[in-house]
Amino acid sequence: METFIERIDKISLLSPESKNAFLHAWEEWSVPKDHFLVRENAVAHHLFYIKNGVARIYYFKNGKEITEWIALDNQFFFSIISFFKQTPSKLIVQTIEPAKVMGIHHDKLMTLCDQHHDIERWFRKAISGSLILSQHRMDSIQFETAQQRYEKLLANNPSIIQRVPLSYIASFLGITQETLSRIRSQY
Amino acid sequence: METFIERIDKISLLSPESKNAFLHAWEEWSVPKDHFLVRENAVAHHLFYIKNGVARIYYFKNGKEITEWIALDNQFFFSIISFFKQTPSKLIVQTIEPAKVMGIHHDKLMTLCDQHHDIERWFRKAISGSLILSQHRMDSIQFETAQQRYEKLLANNPSIIQRVPLSYIASFLGITQETLSRIRSQY
DNA sequence: CGCCGAGTTGAACTGAATCAAGAAACGTGG
DNA sequence: CCACGTTTCTTGATTCAGTTCAACTCGGCG
Numbered sequence: 001m002e003t004f005i006e007r008i009d010k011i012s013l014l015s016p017e018s019k020n021a022f023l024h025a026w027e028e029w030s031v032p033k034d035h036f037l038v039r040e041n042a043v044a045h046h047l048f049y050i051k052n053g054v055a056r057i058y059y060f061k062n063g064k065e066i067t068e069w070i071a072l073d074n075q076f077f078f079s080i081i082s083f084f085k086q087t088p089s090k091l092i093v094q095t096i097e098p099a100k101v102m103g104i105h106h107d108k109l110m111t112l113c114d115q116h117h118d119i120e121r122w123f124r125k126a127i128s129g130s131l132i133l134s135q136h137r138m139d140s141i142q143f144e145t146a147q148q149r150y151e152k153l154l155a156n157n158p159s160i161i162q163r164v165p166l167s168y169i170a171s172f173l174g175i176t177q178e179t180l181s182r183i184r185s186q187y
Numbered sequence: 188m189e190t191f192i193e194r195i196d197k198i199s200l201l202s203p204e205s206k207n208a209f210l211h212a213w214e215e216w217s218v219p220k221d222h223f224l225v226r227e228n229a230v231a232h233h234l235f236y237i238k239n240g241v242a243r244i245y246y247f248k249n250g251k252e253i254t255e256w257i258a259l260d261n262q263f264f265f266s267i268i269s270f271f272k273q274t275p276s277k278l279i280v281q282t283i284e285p286a287k288v289m290g291i292h293h294d295k296l297m298t299l300c301d302q303h304h305d306i307e308r309w310f311r312k313a314i315s316g317s318l319i320l321s322q323h324r325m326d327s328i329q330f331e332t333a334q335q336r337y338e339k340l341l342a343n344n345p346s347i348i349q350r351v352p353l354s355y356i357a358s359f360l361g362i363t364q365e366t367l368s369r370i371r372s373q374y
Numbered sequence: 375c376g377c378c379g380a381g382t383t384g385a386a387c388t389g390a391a392t393c394a395a396g397a398a399a400c401g402t403g404g
Numbered sequence: 405c406c407a408c409g410t411t412t413c414t415t416g417a418t419t420c421a422g423t424t425c426a427a428c429t430c431g432g433c434g
Binding site for chain 3: 165166167177178180181182184185
């Protein structure tokens with residue numbers, strides 16, 4: 001299994017000193033199911049990494065939950081707009097399984113970016129990766145059918161079906177629960 | 188009118204030396220209407236800034252043109268995935284009006300990012316901005332109706348209607364030309 | 375046992391796409 | 405400056421993927 005350090009190195013290599021400073025800046029929490037990492041209308045102070053477990057990012061739109069992201073083991077995730085702008089947002093970040101979560105505080109990360117050029121580079125590359133992901137997701141939502149999106153999810157992430165309620169997955173795919181149910185019944 | 192330097196400063200301030208090195212790294216071209224800045228299946232070597240004129244980013248999907256972005260005066264724009272990965276892509280970047288365009292070569296920018304911490308920071312912040320934009324656009328495509336998207340475009344960018352053919356705008360909004368025409372006829 | 379939340383199924387509806395003609399605007403050569 | 409062809413835009417009829425609303429099934433658990 002991939003470790004946190006391997007995951008960091010994969011994005012961009014750091015000097016030993018930077019790496020040391022960087023790793024010490026992360027906190028680690030063991031949290032139960034349904035634990036809030038960021039509450040509604042709060043500022044997202046942390047960039048997260050989920051070591052194991054599942055978390056999701058969602059919000060309420062006309063009284064309905066919209067799941068914007070689901071993060072499984074060994075993924076970085078954060079409430080993008082709130083974290084960058086350091087302003088409150090509707091987005092809620094919550095675990096949906098007991099989880100081991102790492103987090104680095106925004107201010108701490110900014111300080112480290114100022115002090116260590118290679119951490120700044122690391123962060124720049126991490127964000128580039130998010131931007132690429134975001135573009136792919138947009139393309140998927142705009143041009144793929146519900147069925148295609150579901151199949152892609154299955155292919156890339158088979159375990160998600162066992163671990164995440166159908167309603168969250170549907171919303172994450174940008175469709176209703178009923179539609180997802182109908183798609184699944186075809187198999 | 189906003190200058191190139193003001194636009195750079197707005198993203199993140201640079202030291203005088205860095206700014207000098209940075210500004211000298213940009214090339215400037217005066218190009219006619221319909222000039223290719225990046226051709227199909229080519230690698231996007233440049234990050235662009237359009238001083239005046241209009242450019243668009245598009246590609247062919249099942250024989251049809253899909254307009255992914257339209258850049259008007261004083262905007263940065265680039266073929267995101269191709270530029271970051273430095274791999275060929277279907278995306279074509281082309282002017283649709285005579286334009287004054289600035290561009291910085293990928294390798295040059297990477298070198299400057301290595302040499303100047305504050306240029307690295309500048310780039311990081313620029314990308315964060317793109318990521319925020321990308322998130323907003325995704326939200327818009329997923330939840331807003333064609334009408335709402337059109338009205339928002341009108342509000343944010345009234346001049347675009349005079350300067351860009353309807354078919355490009357429709358595709359940029361993620362709808363067909365016919366639908367856009369029907370929306371417009373309601374006024 | 376009976377309830378309760380998660381998932382399924384059915385029928386009607388809808389926003390937008392598609393396909394197919396027309397109408398307007400545009401520019402190029404006579 | 406007009407005629408002609410081409411491109412751009414509009415209008416109409418039909419179709420479709422997915423939503424909505426409502427009822428129903430199933431498995432677990434107090």
